[in-house]
Amino acid sequence: MKKIWISLAGFLAITSLAAQEKPLPSLYGTGSWNADSLGNHRVVVSVDRPGDAVLATMNWRRRDLNPEAKNLIVVDAKTGKRVMNVARFTVNREKGEVAFQPQTVPGEYYIYYLKNVMSGSRYYPTVKYPPFEETASAEWLKANKLTGKKAPKLPAATVEQYQAINDFNSFYPMEVIATQAEKEALLKARPAEKYILFTEDRRFPIRMTTDIPYKWIEEDRHDTFTGTADKGEYYTFQLGVWAARGAVNHLKVDYSALVNKQTGASIPASAFTCFNTGGIDVTGTVFEKDCSVPEGKVQALWIGAMVPEQLAAGTYEGTVTVSAEGVETKTVNLTLNVTENVIANHGDNEPWRHSRLRWLNSQIGFDDEVIAPYIPLEIKDQTISLLGRSVTLEKTGLPSQITSYFKETVTEIGTSGRDILAKPMALTADGGAWENLDFAVTKRKPATIGWHATNQNSRFLMNLDAQIESDGNMEYKIVLIAREDGEINDIALQTELAPGIARYMMGLGEKGGFCPKNFDWKWSVEKNQDAVWTGDVNAGIQLRFYDDKYERPLNTNFYHEKPLHMPVSWCNDGNGGIKLATTGDNMLVNAYSGKRAVKKGDRLYYYFNVLVTPFRTINTDKQWHDRYYHGYDFIDKTHDFGATVVNIHHATGINPFINYPFLRTKEMKAYIDGAHALDMKVKIYNTVRELSNSCVEMFALRSLGNEIFSEGPGGGFSWLQEHLDQNYIGAWFVPALKDAAIVNSGVSRWHNYYMEGLDWLVKNVGIDGLYIDDLAFDRMSMKRVRKILNRTNPGALIDLHSANQFNDRDGFANSANLYLEHFPYLDRLWFGEYFDYDMPPEFWIVEVSGIPYGLMGEMLWEGGNKWRGMIYGMTGRNPGYGVDNRPLWKFWDEFGMKGSEMIGYWVSDNPVKTGKDRTLATIYRKMGQKTLISLATWEDQDAEVTLQIDWAKLGLDPAKATLHAPAIENFQPEKTWKPGETITVPKGKGWLIVVE
Template sequence: MKPNLKNNPILSRIVLMYFFIISIPLSAQQIKYTDGNDSWNPNQLGNHRAMVVFSGTGAVAKTTIEWRRRDTNPDQKRIIIQDATGKEITNLKTVNITRESGTIFFEPVSGQTTYYVYYMPYIDEGDANYPKGVYAKAEYKADAQWLAKIKTAVADNTTVQEIQSVNAFNSYYPMEVIATAAETQDIIAKNSGSSFIVFPEDRLNSIRMKNDLPQRWIQKGVQNTFTDTALKGEYLAFQLGVYALQDITNLKVTFSNLISNNGAIIEAKYLNCINTDGTRYDGSVFANTVSVSKGKVQAMWCGIDIPQTTAAGTYTGKAVVNCDGKTKEITLQIKVTNEVTQNGGIDFPEKMTRLKWLNSTLAQENTVIAPYIPLVVKDTEISLLGRKLVLGSNGFPTQIQTFFTPEMTSIGTKPNDILTAPAAFHFIDATGKESLKWKNSGLKFLKKEAGTVSWESSSTSQSLQMDVMGSIEFDGFVSYAVKITALEDATFNDINFHMPLQSSASKYMMGLGQKGGDRPQTFDWKWDVAHKNQDGAWIGNVNAGLQFSLRDEKYSRPLNTNFYLQKPLLLPSSWGNENKGGITITPNQKTVLVNAYSGNRTMKKGDVLYYNFNLLITPFRKIDTDFQWNTKFYHKYSNLDTIAQTGATVVNIHHANAINPYINYPFIEFKKMKEYIDEAHQKGLKVKIYNTVREVSNKAYETFALRSLGHEIYSPGKGGGFSWLQEHVGDDYIAAWFVPEIKDAAIVNSGMNRWHNYYVEGMNWLTQNVGIDGVYLDDVAFDRITMKRIKRVLTKDGHPGIIDLHSANQYNKSDGFNNSANLYMEHFPYINKLWFGEYFDYEKNNPDFFLTEVSGIPFGLMGEMLQDGGNPWRGMVYGMTNRMPWSHNADPRPIWKLWDTFGIKGSEMIGYWSENCPVKTTNEKVLATVYKKNGTALISIASWADTDVKVKLNIDWKKLGINPAKATITALEVANFQPAQTFTAKDEIPVAKGKGWLLIVK
């Protein structure tokens, strides 16, 4: 795909630079670097070639190409020569192939003067979306008679006219054209006695190489002054390229005030270096130490946040690069024009203005998000939407309650207790007894805010001190930091934590290697972080449950979605205890005991262990069934009139299309996106876009600035993947999703980092300036802090902020055998709808799996089906259909039509899981859910029986609110679902295996 230069100013600029011959010659003539305009197929020929003109005579042409390549081992890569007609020249021989240059002999074709030398040919192997660019090995097929004609000492009889890249985006010019070894040694010699050299560089020429100096710096020479022009209010980025002449550590950049000739000042506080200073994604201080090995290049990205009130003029100051006590001063001369830009110039990301976003604190305040309500503290009770937490004097829960009805459509007054006794730690000594006697300081509240309540408590025994820090947030997230300090040497057979759960609140289980469904009677689990993304589980019922996760102070969120094994969980030193720890679940008459044990250990005086854990109290909210019926997704970029005719109400714009081409970087074609969204709004449609942070497109303007941050943004890895990544990013990354049609190659994000600040700011910008109505999340690579922030910016100023979450089933080896719902539960309070997803089996799994892993109902959500179009009969028991037009073998419109005919909006959904459901069948494997309205009802029945069966309906007519003497039971015709038919209450209804009915009772 050719880059859209009209809407991509940075690529336009690069193209123009290709046609510019450098004016400072190092040799007789500087090679031109030009754009090949996609005039050849890079797969097999590669992305780079030299255009050579033969001016000699005879059967041997000789050319020496000063290609200045950044790739290693060029002598091992194949060279392909074609004439101007595309015919390959097989008679060729290479001599002295190095990174700096290469000499090639080839046989010219009669009548042809122009030849193309392709010097990095590759073939894409592997999966189309996860390619492996394999570079062809050197191969020589010249015949002996022609080889005998070569005289190596003769002069070149060709001229190297140009070095071309297949397109502008693939070019090495100017920042990846390497300096020669001689040039590098010369500049080192001229700076002998220094430990490093500083090369100032502007924002439009990102420093890309860490192992080589660019030729550009040799030509410019060492500069001690950086000059640039900025607008009032603009964030002006620039780089200081540090070349280490010896190993250096603790690299820092400090700044002076910038002062104009008239005495006006831009204070130093408006300047910063993003490599070393900033704000983390959670609002805490970011401080990083940068070290550079001898012979390596480190880009230090800096920025000046010029106030809008700054007077026009030229401002001068200093950037001081400090390392190990040695300094280099760079004079900054910044001309501020009279022109004013808005929002720091962020509408022009090609100018790196959005690097400011990396340190954003936007939407960080923990304000309450609808539909949640402020927390209320009364004595030791903390109340929140539909739930209550009661604390003991030691800071741990003595009771947790919910008030949701079994139907999940309302919040009642009757409490559903989750605990049968207080949650507690137990310290078992060598005799197998718990002998510690504790003195407790009592419960002390530290914060009582609408969004967060926090507390502390300290307990002391002769040998241990236990400091408890706890907090709860408005959505039901409870966090504990439990610090155990040894006051003297002590040995324990076990340190464990007990959560005694009500059996009524423990019907289902999901996590710890257990697929979602009925909780097993007994359960035993051990840590295995190397292979399993498992540190907790959810146990509960539809209207009351608890998720727990066990961590320590070194917890780091692992990678997910195909990449868990490349960055797994860290084993908690407390709970894991060298893999001695684990979890057992055992029931008795009234209690289901969750025992998180850590095994025997010895603590020396002064040793500290952190037994941290998180809880999520479920459900998060009551189900909004009308949102389910009113919100019908069309999940594809398409003509808006066509979409409107389907009855869909929300358009999901994936990536790899005209208005959102590049994965997780929806900023390049934003003008087209805005035009589309404006038109959609005129037609009564909402539009959401695909945008996550799991991976980032290589088309991101900031790619190399982010690379300069080491492993903060991009995860370490073995590299490889698509050729562009290998040729420009080089090494130490994980290649992610690739779109072959537009050559969009993504790189895996490392986890919790400042890119999330950028992400929040980007979502805000898209909402306010482009008009998006929400976001489609395709798995999630951030935590609940970022989720809350994006929900705030998406819903600001009355925007709908719809978030739907898709996940492919994470219960597999590559994802560490975690359950999607368990993995993403912390995000559920802010999700509007689930779409679970690829590899979810809707045919072979039981109803309890549907309920817990797919439907979202126990958490206050509803969902849709994906894999193979889902099972429409079973889906409707949970209010689910598939989604248009993603599943080509299933169309939800006939069911949508039935919804409208019945008038499902405003109905009360009473699922088979509720004891109040007024309809059951005579077969326990054929389940019924009722959608009840005044004087009528829609009954959805679906079979999990092994064969075709016949069932009768057992109807509680009083609960249904219908007079049986006047009742009719009708099956309307629904295409590809059911024929038209009428039944009586006494009839046996035939139910095919895996199918069911939608019956209207009046």
């Protein structure tokens, strides 16, 4: 006969179950009702005897705080009518007593106990839980002696079930709390333990941090765990640490090998990882993480191990040891039963397994391989050559010259260059000129060349470490070490630009446009501003300033939740800033830091990046071929529409959950396969800025503290408030799907997960790229994204949408300036939401078109301006905002835009000129055959222009030429002019004129 041992806690658990009258699983279920009006949770009770008042006693074990402050609504199940005569007595987290007047007997009643009211923005809602409403009549209360604080003896309403609106909202089992008595009994049974350890299966993620679940009382499992894994599976499980008697600091987890006692085969200890105590960060660096548990709190420890695919099936046994400072060490006996089955993709195809947690520590994409279309770097003497540019270094390590070989069209690279610098860049500091002590190239890779220089003057020693990448990004990390105590007047980076280079400018609170002759800016944490770009279409630089404590701030509505850290070196307590000043024909960009006091040995971290633009040549043929349909529709319909690329947003049938495209993958693959059969591409919305609450790993990620998610005030949609402990930022919400997101923390290991997820989607689902809605990851992550796509799907595309962030909420950031470091790896821009397309052409060229950076774009807000757009080769995007490009696409095909040469109005030798500053002409030339002239005006009235045409440069005979504007639906009527004839360009519009 098998003996059964029951601990005190286990006995208390069993007696508690008996008090419920039903086994706990049957007490929890789901129902169907209007959650928008009544909330997500209710108790079903039955009344079998008539009476003027009955008492429902609910041992509801609620995880929410202050339940006594929330409303209760009783509804007759049969009639659907609200019962108004209701009285409350004991209401706390463990128990609720509610008396009510039954209407239907026998019958069932629903007691809704988390009614909420949603208000505010549709997509960023405010949800409140109203207080209890006193709706009972005084007569009823008095007649049934319900006016006191203690519940009188009344006929009992029987609890039938605790229900949630669906399984996703259910609290069972991991959010059904243990009572205080149960916890005290558990502690009494384990009097010497400073903390209590629990073991838990991956199927039941630990959700609460302020309570332990009743499930743990019931199971009473502390030092053993048994699981079943397939061969090749990355198997995960959990330990729960309850700091019951004091804080538990600096948790550490160690492992033995798991050994098959029959065969001696083993899973090595090195196969194990605890994600809460360390990992590999977003730079590929191994790190240890301090995992400590405050007194009274619960900490989940997620542990995983790779089961070798070649391992023999059988039972493997070993131990997991948990230790911490000043407390006892605990050992868990771990048994893993390995099946004969070999699982695909280590279990990643089934998110419930949590095998994807290992993606957090992925190093995919960390290498120095060149990313197309860039070419390997070459260094000769101290000149580094890269695609379309070169950089010559001084012995100090700073550039003496930067040269661009891009032609003004930005569609070609020439042989003669355009120098960007009028003088070598210089970091000036008190103490005189720098004496170079050493210079050495420290890294020679196809995609990266690094160097180190040591310099000194009388006041400072300078250690300079820098590198340049094949796309034109230079990263400088300069550390100045004070050689003596004293007052410093200034330390500044001075960059003097050659004549004509500083034609345009954006950043530092200035909208994109012509570069001012003089400009002064100061550091401010209220502004998401740390960079300035200035240049011409074919030669420019961005300078971005930071220090050794830099963290990427949040953006797009959330900047002030996590703003820029002011760099101590450059900002210098508000003394620092940036001045642009005209000096003759040159422009001096002076990034100064002002007066400060230093002590001998002080280190000042003057870090900055230099981005050299353009990054690559513009591929106009790609612009004409890749015709976007931005919407989820039948693939045959989008094909018949004429689109070649489909963007699948979130909140759609095959990609419903924001930034978690892993729950409808079969449907997504079927859709993509259908598109590929029609020679179309499908890209999906997927970013890292925020994450859906449907993410299977949500609670595992939450167990990592503030590593993955930003800290914040909580709130937001009801699911978030009811299932997440506080300290998060509620983000985008989709009402129809009840999809609620929270904000990610900027740069974290979630980026590693994102990379592996992207690789999985490309290989297993067949996506053709990404539609990114504002960027929330760093430059290194963007390079990894591009590598992952290129290696499996070389034709994959990335387009970036950005809302206008030049506002107080976003810290007055220019979207193009904010994301410029990512532009080398994009295929198209879509700027943007809330953009003003009545801005002048200098704004368009800098902030909308992408042309000075080697990109092209499309317009978004209200469809943009189709006539001005064609000046830059842009259209609106179908089908949003009433855009229908089919007539324009038809004309493109009839003219033959593929193979034409784009020569913009910004090109000094453009063969077609208007003679006006605000009515401009870009041409698309098919030399010797025909030319398309795109005209658009920014005048405040109709513009009268007479085109000045260099016929020889078009390869056409003016005596035989005609200027014909074909009829294009919703664009222009048909019209013909003779050479030299005046053309009227309607206010705010333009023409497409074929010359042949």
